[in-house]
Amino acid sequence: MVDRITLWAVNRLADKVASSVSFSRATDLENMFKTEVKRTALNIRVPFCASRCPFCAFPGELYSNSYAKIFLTGLKEEMKLYSSLISQNKAVVERVYLSGGTPTLLHKEFGTIQDQVSEHFSFQGKVALEASPADLKDEVLASLKDLGISQLSIGVQSFNETLLAKVLGRPAKRENLVSTLKRVMDYGFDYVNIDLMFSLPGQTKEMLLEDLKTAADIRVNGISTYPLMMLPYTALSKTCARERVDKGGKINSTLADQNQAEETENYLAIVNYLRERTYKFRTLWSFSLNPGAYEGPYEHDSFIGLGPRAWGVINNNFTLNAPSTEDYIATLKEGKLPVFAYSELRDYPTARLARRLYYGGIDKHQLNELKSADFNIRVLTGLLRILGLVRWEEDFLKMTDRALAYGNLATKKIAMATLSRMDEILKAG
Numbered sequence: 163m164v165d166r167i168t169l170w171a172v173n174r175l176a177d178k179v180a181s182s183v184s185f186s187r188a189t190d191l192e193n194m195f196k197t198e199v200k201r202t203a204l205n206i207r208v209p210f211c212a213s214r215c216p217f218c219a220f221p222g223e224l225y226s227n228s229y230a231k232i233f234l235t236g237l238k239e240e241m242k243l244y245s246s247l248i249s250q251n252k253a254v255v256e257r258v259y260l261s262g263g264t265p266t267l268l269h270k271e272f273g274t275i276q277d278q279v280s281e282h283f284s285f286q287g288k289v290a291l292e293a294s295p296a297d298l299k300d301e302v303l304a305s306l307k308d309l310g311i312s313q314l315s316i317g318v319q320s321f322n323e324t325l326l327a328k329v330l331g332r333p334a335k336r337e338n339l340v341s342t343l344k345r346v347m348d349y350g351f352d353y354v355n356i357d358l359m360f361s362l363p364g365q366t367k368e369m370l371l372e373d374l375k376t377a378a379d380i381r382v383n384g385i386s387t388y389p390l391m392m393l394p395y396t397a398l399s400k401t402c403a404r405e406r407v408d409k410g411g412k413i414n415s416t417l418a419d420q421n422q423a424e425e426t427e428n429y430l431a432i433v434n435y436l437r438e439r440t441y442k443f444r445t446l447w448s449f450s451l452n453p454g455a456y457e458g459p460y461e462h463d464s465f466i467g468l469g470p471r472a473w474g475v476i477n478n479n480f481t482l483n484a485p486s487t488e489d490y491i492a493t494l495k496e497g498k499l500p501v502f503a504y505s506e507l508r509d510y511p512t513a514r515l516a517r518r519l520y521y522g523g524i525d526k527h528q529l530n531e532l533k534s535a536d537f538n539i540r541v542l543t544g545l546l547r548i549l550g551l552v553r554w555e556e557d558f559l560k561m562t563d564r565a566l567a568y569g570n571l572a573t574k575k576i577a578m579a580t581l582s583r584m585d586e587i588l589k590a591g
């Protein structure tokens with residue numbers, strides 16, 4: 163399935179995009195607010211975790227009551243500052259995402275946070291929450307329902323007990339995870355998504371398919387599948403690098419290196435299996451029984467990142483907040499927004515096409531608009547068709563399965579480069 167020449171071209175293109183990802187320190191934010199933001203979403207990042215997972219590329223700080231209080235005070239101030247900067251009248255907030263870290267650690271504060279959102283914005287949308295399965299006790303689920311939190315995304319990662327304990331550093335019993343998810347489904351939330359990982363060291367295709375089957379049997383509304391990103395600064399990468407040395411230079415590929423051919427095969431196994439189980443393609447890494455009912459935390463065109471290390475997109479600027487709760491509160495005390503760094507997003511036709519392809523394809527009307535804005539789009543889509551990477555299905559130019567698999571590799575490279583640059587600039591700060 164992997165064609166070496168196309169793979170080489172995809173890798174080159176992804177490397178080029180990845181090498182262009184850069185952040186600058188945010189010294190003057192005035193330009194960012196020259197255009198009024200009338201409609202947006204909020205990404206409220208709760209910056210704490212109960213413990214740190216060894217694979218995590220963007221972990222939270224360890225939870226403490228005192229830091230939680232500081233964070234909540236800062237959050238209120240940050241919303242107030244944004245509401246005055248982005249719009250003359252109250253801006254419409256179309257969605258609120260409570261992301262993390264581990265937001266469920268602060269579940270008792272969600273009501274207060276929602277009140278603050280309503281005080282500063284005109285809130286008309288849904289509230290979605292990232293949740294850890296360990297926190298989803300009955301009393302928590304009941305309180306989430308009472309507060310009107312209607313969409314959950316649960317970080318299961320795997321149902322395989324060996325992978326959970328030995329690779330992911332979050333030991334759990336499969337039967338407990340399954341019973342938690344069944345209970346969550348019984349509560350009648352609008353949408354329940356779970357995250358699963360693939361390309362894990364020691365994970366066979368059979369293990370991956372078993373995980374997908376478990377999730378699909380429960381009939382969760384959505385299944386997001388992310389490849390492990392072996393960023394060199396994660397504890398898991400360091401362990402794997404040590405194992406590689408311990409073996410006297412003899413590389414154990416399942417532990418040390420991520421093999422693109424193997425990952426492509428596993429990605430296609432995911433696409434095929436979930437299709438058989440009636441899950442539809444929503445994005446390259448997300449499948450759904452009802453794709454229109456959900457939107458991932460970072461998919462809204464405009465979203466304000468609130469909280470330490472939160473990220474957002476404002477007027478085509480990717481923003482990244484202060485590295486720690488201490489820096490965050492110190493900046494807010496000076497009456498300034500805690501935006502620490504930013505990266506300008508280029509909104510040219512090829513970037514727009516790439517974004518549409520992340521969602522699986524583009525309709526004829528949107529494509530014609532891009533073609534008239536840039537002749538290269540005509541050449542590029544022609545080439546993609548010749549290579550068998552896209553095909554017309556009625557009025558929709560759709561990525562083929564082969565293209566989706568290459569898209570997974572390219573997106574992973576670009577995501578890894580972005581996360582690395584974010585980590586570098588935050589550490590340098």
Ligand code: SF4
Pocket residue numbers: 210211212213214215218219220221222262263264317
């Ligand atoms: S995966 Fe989630 S819980 Fe684990 S360290 Fe990362 S943010 Fe925290």
